[in-house]
Amino acid sequence: MRKIIAVYPGTFDPVTNGHLDIIERASLLFGKVIVAVALNVNKEPLFTREERRNMLIHVTKHYKNVEIDDFNGLLVSYAKKKNAHVIIRGLRAVSDFEYEFQMSLTNRKLEPEISTIFLMPNEKYTYLNSSLVRELARLGGDVKCFVPPYVLSQLKMKLSEVAR
Amino acid sequence: MRKIIAVYPGTFDPVTNGHLDIIERASLLFGKVIVAVALNVNKEPLFTREERRNMLIHVTKHYKNVEIDDFNGLLVSYAKKKNAHVIIRGLRAVSDFEYEFQMSLTNRKLEPEISTIFLMPNEKYTYLNSSLVRELARLGGDVKCFVPPYVLSQLKMKLSEVAR
Amino acid sequence: MRKIIAVYPGTFDPVTNGHLDIIERASLLFGKVIVAVALNVNKEPLFTREERRNMLIHVTKHYKNVEIDDFNGLLVSYAKKKNAHVIIRGLRAVSDFEYEFQMSLTNRKLEPEISTIFLMPNEKYTYLNSSLVRELARLGGDVKCFVPPYVLSQLKMKLSEVAR
């Protein structure tokens, strides 16, 4: 029985409870899960590459088969370099669906050996995403239901920096 | 490393190339894949339980870790009885999405230990489903791009019986 | 200040926690809420008109401004006869949206004085509907998270009758 390697890519700006829910379940299904921070995204992130990696390391440290990494360039090229068999994506809403479908078909065309699988988050985290968390936090809303405690404290620190 | 058991449920009336594409990829990712014919569906199927099982056995015989079975009653109860860790579903179109989302959330509530994962079929089989195949075949259309040759011959035989 | 009268129509076969959530919030916003069991629906209901009314009466008895009724024929004609100003509908998912939009535009054309408003249920009841409850219950699934206790007992009784 071969060990299946999965890549879970994302911006993780910051990691939310919805992401954690998917990481936890992926870690039960696959031999190794590489959570990979995507760096080549157009918009400026709130957290730096190091901050995003550190938050991910902190909140996933009790999962033995989870690794944190980051990447530039094409996702499938990165996944191939890592010998991954699977790309994991979360699907929360219909509006995610078509973009994900497009990327999944494109990635399959580029690297037919790598399958994309989709997991749906817990109903509590449906419709939750990092940009909602950032927006709520920026406007003074309480996001403690949406992110792990460590991320909450980092978010408060970051926003007080930005405001200064 | 534990052996992950996956259940891929469906009506398979009949199995299409889209189903086969998903079975093949699932067999590469999981230790065992149980393809399970759902019997408790309201509408009358075109093929009997035995015929649907036989077609599945025929077209999956070269996958060593694929088993064919059928079930009545609740999918998650069946999956639990089989010690499955994963339920596999194909996602082809937005219109599938919400029903699948509903079932995935419901199943998670009933059996939190079992995850539902989604695979998207090859672009050639997007929008392909068994009822389209039956409808086209019934109206005299050629469905040889959509089903394996063995299923094509069974379909022709069945429709000539029905017409008689 | 005039007393606003609202009609909340549905099949209520049976009433779920999602319906109750909407009834409760509507009772806070409007002077009177008439929960109206629609009788002229094509498919055969599981519960009779009397049973559906009785379950609704039972689970809404502590809301002073909620009445239970039933109707045949066109919803807007019924609403007009009741001097209603508002029709209330629940919106759970994209797949509801277009049908509801169609009905809302049609009803507005037929009775411009009556507005349709939409409420979204609690996230716990997103994707919950009566047919899912009936289906799960029929297959032996536990639906106690989805319906009030009184409805649960009625559902068990009804399904044991049907099975006999």
Place this chain on the structure above:
Amino acid sequence: MRKIIAVYPGTFDPVTNGHLDIIERASLLFGKVIVAVALNVNKEPLFTREERRNMLIHVTKHYKNVEIDDFNGLLVSYAKKKNAHVIIRGLRAVSDFEYEFQMSLTNRKLEPEISTIFLMPNEKYTYLNSSLVRELARLGGDVKCFVPPYVLSQLKMKLSEVAR
């Protein structure tokens, strides 16, 4: 310059103002428009084949290049027999989209020479379809905004027959 032949298929049970809007515009764009009543539909229509054809003939008689016909079997086979270059479909709502997309891709696979084109109806007829018209009329609603006067009279006659 060759004369382009278009087929506009449908159940037309009955023809609505939305259909007429599409027929009118198609008649301006193509050399010949064949409005084709689909007979091989599963559900029982309200109007017979003859009645549906007669209503169509009546309401399109002032368009010189419009013909009324009916067909059994596969749409693309019919279109090919008629030497059609184009199949016309109305698109009113997202919920139509995926089915139409599926059929358009399937038809293209079966007959690559025939293109499917989509027209959107006037905003007044968005969300209007024959089954809404039948349902409203059956419940005593006024449908005079939705169908031509001749169809309105036929609908009244038919429903009084059915009620008897």
Place this chain on the structure above:
Amino acid sequence: MRKIIAVYPGTFDPVTNGHLDIIERASLLFGKVIVAVALNVNKEPLFTREERRNMLIHVTKHYKNVEIDDFNGLLVSYAKKKNAHVIIRGLRAVSDFEYEFQMSLTNRKLEPEISTIFLMPNEKYTYLNSSLVRELARLGGDVKCFVPPYVLSQLKMKLSEVAR
């Protein structure tokens, strides 16, 4: 009977006939309607805060129970400060739906006492929004069907300023 206070938030850049349709109907259903210009939006508006407020005041002056205001920060915090019971949103299209659903669930989590209700605009204003109006006006299209006459004149003045 308590007086229900409703907040109708938006960018109103500028107010359109679709907004007015919703304001009018809301003013009939609720004791007080506060139309609240959202200031903390990322993109630069065409009209200033004062201009947007003035246009709203001008076009709603005949509704006795409608007030114009603006706000910064979190919508639910503003609504709570205003003792509002209801947040009103317009729903025009499927593409609005998921964002609105997300915000409605989030707002409910933050302030469970405040309900979000949705109204659908007149069919004539389906698919109409402020950015379409601005875009059409900018390209020289005629938008007199889409905005009140006072807004039309303000829009012309503004665009001639911008062009200068």
Place this chain on the structure above:
Amino acid sequence: MRKIIAVYPGTFDPVTNGHLDIIERASLLFGKVIVAVALNVNKEPLFTREERRNMLIHVTKHYKNVEIDDFNGLLVSYAKKKNAHVIIRGLRAVSDFEYEFQMSLTNRKLEPEISTIFLMPNEKYTYLNSSLVRELARLGGDVKCFVPPYVLSQLKMKLSEVAR
């Protein structure tokens, strides 16, 4: 029989195989097809107006009734100036649908004489668009399945310029 003139507008930054598929089929159905590069788009294009026109001219040179042009301002005003009867749009996915519907209704209100028709691309080009092509190419992915050879060479040249 009058000669029908069709306008096919787009950014064409760059033209893809999906666009070509639509141009080819449109050229069979209409007397003249004007492929019109839209210049008044907010975001900065990758290719200049001249480059986009040249690529279009190169890849459509064997279609006798296809012309390449560009335009500023309102699409329907341009179409009217060109005496066009039809505007052609490609529809690839549900997420296109609502925007296209909005534009189609708006254009019809502004110029009732001009019809918008929709064509769906070959299944191979579903979900393909210019921004996906640019993004893939920028990240070093191979896009030779998605664009004509001439465009592929232009894209490589352009990206090496940009990188310098």
